[in-house]
Amino acid sequence: MKKLFLGRQIRSLRENAQLTQRDFAERLGLSTSYVNQLENNQRPVSAPVLLSLGEHFGLDLASLSVDDNDRLIAALQEVFADPVFAGSRPGLQDFKMVSQNAPDFAHALVRLHQAYRQMGEQLARFDDRLVRDEGLARPTPYEEVRDFFHFENNYVHDLDLAAEELSVRLSRTGRLFARDLAQHLEERHGITVERRRGEAGAGVIRRYDPATRRLALNEALPESTIVFQLAHQVALMEAGDIADAVLARARFQSADGAQVARIGLANAFAGALVLPYRAFLTTAQETRHDLDLIADRFGASLEQVAHRLSTLQRPRLKGIPFFFARVDRAGNITKRHSATKLQFARFGAACPLWNVHRAFESHGTIIRQLAETPDGSRYISLAAHVIKKSGGHSGPVLHYAIALGTEIAHARDIVYCDDLDLAREAAFEPIGVSCRICERLTCPQRSVPPLNRAISIDSNDRRLIPYEIR
Template sequence: MKTFIGPKLRRLRGDSAQTQAQMAKALGISTSYVNLLEKNERSVSVPVLLRLLEVYGVDWRDLVEDDDTAKLADLRGVLQDPLFETGRPDLTQLRGALTHSPDLAACFLRLHQAYLAATDQLMSMASAGEGAQAALPKAPEATVHNFFRKHHNYFHELEIAAETFWGGRRVATDDIYAALKDRLRESLGLRVRLAPVAEMPGTLREYSEDRREVILSEALDHPNRVFQLVHVIGLIEHKDVLDSLMSTSGLTDPQGRARCRVELANYFAAAVLMPYGAYLDEILSSKYDFDHVATRFGVSFEQACHRATTLQRSGARGVPFFFLRIDKAGNVSKRFNATDFQLAEYGGACPRLDVHTSFRTPGRIVSQFVEMPDASRFFVFARTVDRPSFTRFAQDVRLAVAMGCSTEHISAIGYAEGHTLSDTTVTPIGINCRICPRVNCDQRAHHAVVRSDPVDERRRGATRYGS
């Protein structure tokens, strides 16, 4: 496999304040070879990579690490904005931009994010009235999502920590809860106490350093009680690992950092309860039967689904999925992504996704084939999940989770058995109504921003936004 490092080599030379001739002399190669490497007209050899490590102290993995897949998906998603409807670059041009001008591509993505934030701020100010103070910083969930996606939703350090969690012991699924309580008491001096709902209304878990105890609400079911205990142990025992990962996140605001630490601890808890190798073997052999896997590992359906998005270890990868969780109003409350599918950051998910209709059939898998505006196709399946309800007067806390993958992987998915693209309906969808270019969609909730389609007062379209 050829490896090209042009832009990174050029940046390294600039940081070292060297000419191409000076770098060539330091590496023991010709100036013309350095020139060709920087232009990506030659692939780098292993001896040159080793020489770069020796001379400049750079880890070769930093030079050859390929994060272009996620960036390419981001670029393709951004360019679906109707703003770029005319003169939209094709896939070859986008790959060329990432290869030869990655910094320019990154600046373009940041500029578009700023444009979206400014647009939403203007819309917020307009709805709040003249003189309203509307400041809309990027939500912590969005910054954390971007951090996880940068890492392809896989953190090797946490996986290694999880693999050594039990110190080589085998703990049966039905013994884990007692083993965790013993560990908290004997190793960390913490008592686990189960509290009535009335004692901690609106709270499911609390870790009190002063009282040296972890309090769990009776509203939690058994899998989530176990999950919360591992989460707390991860926060305490692996603080250094979490701190190290946080230092690379680029997050500076307290809300974002706190949210990121929580999600990293959740990642660790899932890795402990569903060990990478055993989970991958089970998920592949069952053809991604998440009800079966949840039972096998003593976790919830949602936890089993979420874990599948993290199977991105080199040499042992699972099917790349995106994960989406919505409430009954369509608000996206959690998202993780290991695919090219563009998940909504602003507003709700596309109403044509059947994850919304899964509320009509609680607990049943609903599946569909969908097509994005760029013609990419995905297989998506969804199911409702129930969250703890604290009192009989509360509404049912029911959410829906959706998992999706590129249609090239459907042979590995049991939920897709009996369906092929040639004999099934493919539903055209968008990211969300705000930037969806599908003018005549009968589910459109509002006019797409930056579109200025003329309104024909003599004609009524499928929605009030089409004429």
């Protein structure tokens, strides 16, 4: 069992109560030196102390998780894999200490490294031209928002609860239809919903006119998208206060970042409204996470279902931890989240051995892969090709592949594992996270050497990989 270090939380409880360490220790029946050690993560928190903290200071024991810092630790490990830190790479315990004791510092370091990477990419594109625009050193709004949701575990509790409560009130059958949401928008907000034929090639999905209070939806969209866009409009009208509180806490670096985040929060509300937490979790468990059956039950798309499965992180009611990603044909990860130990690379494309790339060749089917990462963790990965249309013959057509997976320890709860030979070692394909940080030295699909390893090249010896990693 992992030891639980809660120094930052304990210090916050004491400071909020405006107590000295001595007074705080007396309340808990502990020595001052013991409290000092707890606050500095020099000792783990015992069960009796946890109970006492809950009783005297309202510590929510159910919200504690020994894995809360895993994402931040993974981000720090990737930062220090950069050659700029060669010879000074901290150990795992150092990463844990920083993430537990100084998370704000750790996040700032990750952002600083991101700015360094972006500046390097800008300089590479512009050769030796000097670029002095300070905006280049900042993450783009979409990158900033992506990282925000990543470190929030892709779950905003107040938003999810509010959406679920509204869904229960609006749904007559346990499933929300477009007519339910359109009626709610008209009765509650005086908004008229219209379905219009989209302009050829325009790619318009939804357009709201605040002056006339008319919401126009592209009639060529599938019904699952129509429902989601109606739910998104409901979120914009009713979840503003919750979004404001989240944005104030997040403190985005730019107004654009805050605006992108507001849209992201509205999408999160919409997803929770269409796929309410408890009903969705129950259906997922009853079907053993059969994506098609879940989609049929709620009238949702495969992508909506897969994405929602990765967000089931409600305290005391968590679902199976899944990773979710959406990849375009070029291999760019356009959406990503992981509640598992597998954390996606912040830069570069995904591992070419991952089955998500093969999904483009198998439209209409869910392909499976048993995979093993360099740390020895094993996963079941599901991938599917997704096509998005927004018009007729001349309208844009988008192609994506989505991936959903979890650790093989959950195989008995995943219907897709039933006929797989999980005991056979060779059944698990070796995959990595990204070539630049992958430690597999003999991978024939490697595109670039690892950042922290040297290479040697022999002109007399040509193999699949034209260099040897030292």
